[in-house]
Amino acid sequence: MFENETVDVPCSKCGAKHSKKIGWLKSTNQFTCSCGTIIKVESKDLHDKIATIERNIKKFFK
Numbered sequence: 001m002f003e004n005e006t007v008d009v010p011c012s013k014c015g016a017k018h019s020k021k022i023g024w025l026k027s028t029n030q031f032t033c034s035c036g037t038i039i040k041v042e043s044k045d046l047h048d049k050i051a052t053i054e055r056n057i058k059k060f061f062k
Contacts, residue, residue: 002050013037022050 003023010017011033018033026047030040 002053009039009041011035011037011039022046026050 003021003026005022006019007022007025008017009020009025014033014035014037016033016035018031018039020031025041026043028041029043030038032038
């Protein structure tokens with residue numbers, strides 16, 4: 001449902017924000033910021049949050 005939506009992922013070192021599609025984040029476990037910091041994507045956390053949002057949206061439209 002949200003595969004093409006984008007979210008901003010901040011770098012913990014320099015604060016730069018990286019706009020990434022949720023579908024891309026679900027399939028990637030890390031990427032590198034322009035400052036050289038490796039940003040790790042906690043995919044289980046991401047999947048759980050997306051599932052919760054989708055369930056809540058479905059309840060809302062019932």
